[in-house]
Amino acid sequence: MPSVVIDLDIIAENTRRVVDSLGGQVGVFGVTKAVCGSPLVARAMLRGGAAGLADSRLDNVQRLRNSGIAAPVMMLRIPSVSEAPDVVRLCDMSLNSEAAVLDALARAAEEQGVVHDVILMLEMGDRREGVPPEDLFPLAATAMREPSLRLAGIGANFMCASGVMPTRAKLDNLCNLADQLEQRFGTKLDYISGGNSANLALMQTEPLPKGVNMLRVGATILRGENSFTGGTLPGYDDGGFTLEAELVEIKMKHSLPDGETGPDAFGNRLVFEDRGARLRGIVNLGRVDMRPEGLKPRHRNVEIVTASSDHLIVDITEAKKFAVGDPIRFEMDYGALVQAMLSPYIDKQLAGRENIAPRPTAVRLIAAPDIHDRTETRAFVAGVIELGLEIKRDGVPDAADLPVWIIPDRDRIFEMLDTADDAAVESGLLWMDSEPGDVRRMANPEAAAVFAIRTATKEQARTIDERKILALTMEDIDLVGIRESARKAIQRVTQTTDGFALVLHASVARGMGDDPREAGLSYRECSTVMERIAASRELRAIVLSGIGESPTPPALDAAFGYLLSALGKRILSGRTE
Numbered sequence: 001m002p003s004v005v006i007d008l009d010i011i012a013e014n015t016r017r018v019v020d021s022l023g024g025q026v027g028v029f030g031v032t033k034a035v036c037g038s039p040l041v042a043r044a045m046l047r048g049g050a051a052g053l054a055d056s057r058l059d060n061v062q063r064l065r066n067s068g069i070a071a072p073v074m075m076l077r078i079p080s081v082s083e084a085p086d087v088v089r090l091c092d093m094s095l096n097s098e099a100a101v102l103d104a105l106a107r108a109a110e111e112q113g114v115v116h117d118v119i120l121m122l123e124m125g126d127r128r129e130g131v132p133p134e135d136l137f138p139l140a141a142t143a144m145r146e147p148s149l150r151l152a153g154i155g156a157n158f159m160c161a162s163g164v165m166p167t168r169a170k171l172d173n174l175c176n177l178a179d180q181l182e183q184r185f186g187t188k189l190d191y192i193s194g195g196n197s198a199n200l201a202l203m204q205t206e207p208l209p210k211g212v213n214m215l216r217v218g219a220t221i222l223r224g225e226n227s228f229t230g231g232t233l234p235g236y237d238d239g240g241f242t243l244e245a246e247l248v249e250i251k252m253k254h255s256l257p258d259g260e261t262g263p264d265a266f267g268n269r270l271v272f273e274d275r276g277a278r279l280r281g282i283v284n285l286g287r288v289d290m291r292p293e294g295l296k297p298r299h300r301n302v303e304i305v306t307a308s309s310d311h312l313i314v315d316i317t318e319a320k321k322f323a324v325g326d327p328i329r330f331e332m333d334y335g336a337l338v339q340a341m342l343s344p345y346i347d348k349q350l351a352g353r354e355n356i357a358p359r360p361t362a363v364r365l366i367a368a369p370d371i372h373d374r375t376e377t378r379a380f381v382a383g384v385i386e387l388g389l390e391i392k393r394d395g396v397p398d399a400a401d402l403p404v405w406i407i408p409d410r411d412r413i414f415e416m417l418d419t420a421d422d423a424a425v426e427s428g429l430l431w432m433d434s435e436p437g438d439v440r441r442m443a444n445p446e447a448a449a450v451f452a453i454r455t456a457t458k459e460q461a462r463t464i465d466e467r468k469i470l471a472l473t474m475e476d477i478d479l480v481g482i483r484e485s486a487r488k489a490i491q492r493v494t495q496t497t498d499g500f501a502l503v504l505h506a507s508v509a510r511g512m513g514d515d516p517r518e519a520g521l522s523y524r525e526c527s528t529v530m531e532r533i534a535a536s537r538e539l540r541a542i543v544l545s546g547i548g549e550s551p552t553p554p555a556l557d558a559a560f561g562y563l564l565s566a567l568g569k570r571i572l573s574g575r576t577e
Contacts, residue, residue, distance in 0.1 A: 002245035002285050003347035004332075004340050006035075006496065008044040010240040014221045015048025017235055018200065022215070026208065027051035029074055031196070031218030034338045036060055039067035039446065040350070040496050045221060046071055052092070054216050058083060061090045066445045066467050076216065078121075078129050084108040093117035093152055095193075097129050099142045102149065109148035117152035118143050119193055122174060124156045126164040133177055140181055153191025153214070154178050158198045165228065166195050166202050168209070175211030198227040204234075219334050230333070241337055242298065243290065243330040243346075245312070249282040250324055255315075265309055279317040283328050286310035289343045294336025298329040348496045359537060360402035362390035363567065366416075367406035368549075376553055380560035387568055397541075404542045404563065408549050410505065414441050416543050417501055427540065428493030428500030432529070434507035434520055436471065439463045447497045449489040451529070452477060452508050452520045474520050482525045486532040499540035502533060502566060504559070506546035511558030513546070523558075530565035539566060 019028050029052045030045030032038060037060025042053050052072035055061050061073055075094035079087045084104035087094050089112060096102055096118045109116040120139055123130035131139055136154070143151045156174050158166040171194050178192045194212035197220040202208075204226075219225040224236030232238045255275040263269050266287060285292075285307070292307040301318040316322055332340060340346050363384045371377055372393065381391050389402075397403040397419065405416040410433075417429070428447035431437055434454045442448040445467035454474050456464070464471045470492045477485045493500040506512035509526035521529070533539055544559055551559070 001345065001347040002243065002289060003349050004337075005242045005244055005349050005351050006038075006041065007240050007242075007351045008040060009351075010237045011041055011044040011221060012048040014224055014236050014240065015045045015050055018215075018217055018220060019049035021200065021203065022208075025210070026194075026212060027191075027214045029054040029072075029214065029216045030221055031055070031076065031216055032060060032064070033057065033076065034218055034222055034334060034341065036341050037063040038341070038348075038496070039064055039069060039444070041222075042067075042069055042071075048221075050221075054218075058086050058090060063446065063468075065090055068443050074119075074216070079105065085111070088112055088114065088116045091116075093119060095119050095121050095129065095155060096143075097121045097123075097131050097139070099139060102139070102142050102146065106146035106148045115148055115150050117150050117190075119153045119155045119191060120151070122154060122156050122177065124158070124164075124170050124174065126158050126160060126162045128157050128160050128162070130156065133173075136177060136181065137184060140185060144185060144187070151185075151187065151189070153189045153193055154181065155191070155193030155214070156195055158195045160196070166198050168202070168206050171195075171199075171209050171212055175209045178211060196227075197221075197225060200233060201226045201228040222337065223332075223334065225334065238331060241332055241340075243285070243295065243332050243336070243340055244327050245283045245285045245330075247281045247322055247324055247326050247328060248284050248311075250316070250322060251280060252277050253280045254278075264306075270306060278315050280305065281314045281316045281322060281328070283312040283314060284310075285312040289345050290332070290340045291336045294333035294339075295330040296333075298331055302328065350496055350498065360389070360540065361400045362392050362402065364392040364395065364397050364401040364403045365406070366394050366397075366403055370550070371406055371556075374553075374556060376556040376560055379557070380564065383560070383564045383569060384567065387564075389567070402540060402542070402567075404544065406544045406547065408545070408547065410437060410545055413437065413503055413543050413545055417503075417541065428497040428538075429503065430489055430493045430500055430533070431503045432508045432526075433503065433505035433546075436460045436464060436469075437503070439467065439469055442467070442469060444497070445469045447493050447495070447500070449492045451485070451489050454520050477521075477525075482521075482528050483532070486529045489529075490532055490536050490538075494536055494538045497538070499538045501541035501543065502539060503543045503545065504562065506544075506548075506551075506555065506559065509558075509562065512555050512562070526562055527565055530562050531570075533566045534568040542566065 028050050030050035031054045032042050033056045035041045037055050042064055054074040054076050056077035072092040075087050075091040078097055079094050079101055081104040085108040088108040105116055121130040123132055143149050158164055178189055191214045192211050193214040196216050199215055200220050222240055224232045224238040226233045255278050256272050286309045287307050288309050292304055303315040305313040305315050384391050429442055431450045432452055436450040436453050436456050439460055440463055449470040451472050452474055472485050509521040510523045
C-alpha cells in the first residue's frame, strides 16, 4: 500500500521550536485537524510543549479522548446548535461568534453540570468566522450572563478563507479590544488568541504584541511551514510527513497525447508541452488518495505530469535509474496531507528514533516458581535459545526484553502490561480470548483488537462500539477466513504503533484448556495467527493467561508451542527473519 510515514520526533521538535520562539509568553495549542485527530501526533505535540490541542471535528476530538488524552482541547470550528452537548462533553473550550450557539452551549453545560469556556472570535479581514468589533460587547454580555459559560478570551483568524495576512496593526487592534472588554465588564480574560501558524511567519519581521498569549498552530508544527511564502521557516524541519508509493510501470512514451482530447475524469482540461519521447513512470497513487497539485517529489529530477483516479504519472527521464517496484517519496503541502490522512487506501507508518523501539533480543519469562520448574518450561526455554534469543527469568523487563508473563487468570493482565509500558512508546494490543476482557482499560483503542471472541456482555459490546475497538468474533473469522482475519487484526495493532502486546487466553484455542470443546480456534488456526504475528516483527510483550495455577502438561506444552510460533519458530527453517 502507499503510506504516509510520520516522524513523531520531527513533530515534537518542531513544537519545541514554536514554544521556544514564543519565549514562554504565548501558550501553543497544537492543531490536529490535518491529521484527523491522530493521538500519536497529538502526544508528540504535547511532548514538545504544547499547552493543549485544537481540532475542528468532534470525531477527531473523540479519538483524542478515546486514547486517554486528558490535555485541554479546543473546538476550532464554530459549533452548530445541534453539536452543543458533544462540544461541552468533549472540549474544554470553543471558538464562538453567534449568540444562539452560546445559548445552546449554556444549556448543554448546565445539563452536564459543568462550566464551558468560550473564546469570542473577531472578524479582522479574512472573512471567515467572527463578529465585527461593534458586535463584540453585546456577544460578550450574552456569554457573561450565562452561569454555565465562562468568557475565557477573544481571538482572530488569518489566512484561511481569503488569505488575509496578520499584521502588527491588526493584532494591536485585537489587544486593544480585549482591554476595552475587560474594562467594560470588569473581568480578566485568560486568552488573547492571535491566530495560527501565519503569526509565526509574521514574527520573522516583527514581534507579536505583548497582549497576545495564545496561538493555534498546525502547519508549522506538522510541516515547518512558512505560511507567507509556502516554504519552510528557518530552523524548522519539513520532514514530519512523507508520502511513499511504488512504481508499477516504467515505459518510454511521447509527451503529447495521441488523439483529440476532452476533459479528464475530474473535469480538468489539460495542456501538455511537446517534449518528445520521455521515460514515464506510473505510481500506485491517484486523486482518490491525494491532491497531486500539493505533491513535490523528494527525488531530484522527478516531475509530476498528471494523475487519474488511481495512477500518478511521473517523468523520470533525467532522474536516477528507477525499477518497477521502487518507492517514490513525496513531500505534501497542507491540503495534500489532509487528503492523504483521510484516505483509507493509504497506510500510516511511524518513523523516528524516539518512537521506534529495537526488536527484542531476549525473552524474559515471568512466572510462578513451580511453572519455572516444569519440564514443559525447560523445553520452551531451549526452544527460545534455538531461535537465537537470550533467556531471562523474572525481574523487571528492560528495553531489550520481550516479557512473557504466565498468569493463572485474567485478573492481573493489565497490571502486567503496565509494568512494561513506556509513556514515550505507542503500543498496540492484540487480545485473543473467548471474551473481550476489560475493554475500558485498553489505553489505545485505535490500536486494539479483540480476536476470536465468542461471548460479550452488553456493556462490553457498547464500549467496543464507543471506543472503536476492532472486534473479530468467531463468526467473523468463519466468514472471511483465519488469514484475512489475522491480517486485519495485526494491521490494526501495528499501524502507527511501536509494536504490540499479545494477550493469549487458554480459552481461545485448542489444547490450552482442560476441555477441548471450549476452544474457539483450531490448532491450525491459532498457529496461523501466531505465524502472522511472527512475520510482523512487531511483537513486544506476551501475557499467557487462563491456564490455572497448575496447568496440565499437555495444556502447558500446547501454550508454549503457540508462543514459540509467535516468536518465530518454523518447522523447517528455524526462526522467521
